[in-house]
Amino acid sequence: MPELPEVETVRSGLEPLLVGREISAVSCFRQQLRYPLPDFSGVVGQRIEAVARRSKYLLFQLDGGQTLVWHLGMTGQFHLLSKQSEKGLHEHVSIELSDGHSLRYRDARRFGYAGLIVTDEIEAHPWFASLGPEPLSELFNCDHLFAVCQGRKAPIKTVIMNAASVVGVGNIYAAESLFRAGIHPARAAGKISKKRLALLTDVIRQVLNEAIEAGGSTISDFVNAEGKPGYFSHAFQVYGREGAPCLCCTKKIKRMVQAGRSTFYCPCCQH
């Protein structure tokens, strides 16, 4: 489900609802999601100081010096319930807050995962140690992308989707960015001029910012913390539009498979 704009939408929605609240209990309805769930007993009585994000991870910073790290996988969702209620379909964890609210984690496919990490050790943790820069930060610039692509024969699409190059760019935004930059998704990364990579850098930032503004992209099931969908899917120019006319040249949008994922592109506008 979520790429960077969707995770950011969830983060900004949860932040005002959770910061300052204290965790009074945690119940797990199964032992593991993608990985075994952490032992939550130590978080009871701790207050949530901040809700942050790194890459596609949500970071619930607790006042005891630990951070609850959560990845939503493909179908993970958080919902804040105001009343006690039965476990809903595909709900796996319930975090009770001292004000009576209940934060539920729901995830049909269970590709999501969570960990409890000492806040000062997050950057060194295996989930974070080899991550590239945030695409909306100064660290992600033309020089960086050029260095990453240098000498690589891999297709540019798989390079920008690799979190070691830059984080947060998933299948949708990779396709949309390459279309806007006029770059063919299968082009070898090392064969793209620095000038065109500079354009790609700008366009990735633009696309992600626009998607955040729109509250993310909902294809079938993404919803924010209030249960509402995002609207960026209406702005897709290539993703999911196989056979439909290119909005630029009117030729048919094509679909190909790269590294096991669908790629949508215009064979006329992208080189």
Next chain:
DNA sequence: AAATGAACCTGTTTGC
């Protein structure tokens, strides 16, 4: 070393 494909799961859509 680097790139592809399978695996982890369930739900929904597509095609015969």
Next chain:
DNA sequence: TGCAAACAGGTTCATT
């Protein structure tokens, strides 16, 4: 209509 195959926003691991 029914059933099976294909496909889905992510990441890691094993295999070329």
